[in-house]
Amino acid sequence: MSDSLSTRSLIKRLLLLVVVMFAFGFALVPIYDVMCKAFGINGKTGDAYSGTQTVDEQRQVRVQFLATNASDMTWGFQPKADALIVHPGATNEMLFVAHNPTDKPMTAQAVPSIVPSAAAAYFHKTECFCFTQQVLQPGERIEMPVRFIVDRDLPQDVYHLTLGYTLFDITASKPPVAKTGS
Template identity: 45%
Template sequence: MSAEQTRQKNRNVVLYGIGTVVFMLLFVFFVLRPMYYLICEWTGITGSQFEASETKNLAIDENRAVKVQFLAMNNATMPWQFQPEQSQLTVKPGEVKQVYFYAKNNTTNDMVAQAVPSLSPFEATNYFIKTECFCFNSQPLAAGESVRMGLVFQIDPDLPAWVKTLSLTYTLFDITDSAGATAASFNRLALHNL
């Protein structure tokens, strides 16, 4: 094989490699991501968990009680204290309930957190209606600051009868770097809370 043939073969391999990388990136950004959201929406795994719903005027099912367990955990890199104020609550489908979670930034740095919910069994996701939730927004806290974060929800009476207990878990993630936590963002938060 001549030197020119070797160079041409090497060029073809490099161009094939670059083409493959470009194709993979396009696939990830334009196909895989929308497919992920479609699957999540179809299965109810996450989709509606991050969106506020309006409180519905649902008939309260006085003959049924559903136990709702509240769990809180931190991602491995999150140093905050994070816990529900009550670990469980008995709810009649249709009634509106409010519960609170407590978070404290135990560090000496200003930080921003994001709570990500998970509901099990996952078949109940479409029947658990959150009208207000701290998970809808990031939670900036100054060093040493604490906050009481609310959740207002109701359970649709159409929840399948076999579901007797729901477990709502929030995992708290440190998003300080991606949120660009600056003094200005903390000042806006303080002004908003006045």
């Protein structure tokens, strides 16, 4: 009889553990968002932007651009310039250059981040290479645009933003198709 009781007790504990793990999985996203906000990391850009704004010619904001590769990425990847001085409300563009130096086609995905993270909601990308996966053939080099607007409602104490991209090799999960000569 005691074996039956201990088995039931073990099953109850295991089921409780499964429920707790399931609840923790749902709680991870809000916990992550709170931690990012608290520590000022991994700022996500604002949602899709379709509005128009008048340009604030009196105000200037410096937008710095960074490009890094994930540890397994072999591509060359950099912005055409280190920074732009922009006016809130104006549409701006920066080109990023990617080069596949390998002898095989590769697929990549860029993940953006904005610092300071509190200002990320005021940074609107209207076009970005990060919206789609990039496929480069061996030796291919491309220029990839990002078009953006810094919102006029950006807090007045923010005068410098950094837009960073990390480029990941996703070839294993999304194998590219090699182009054949025509």
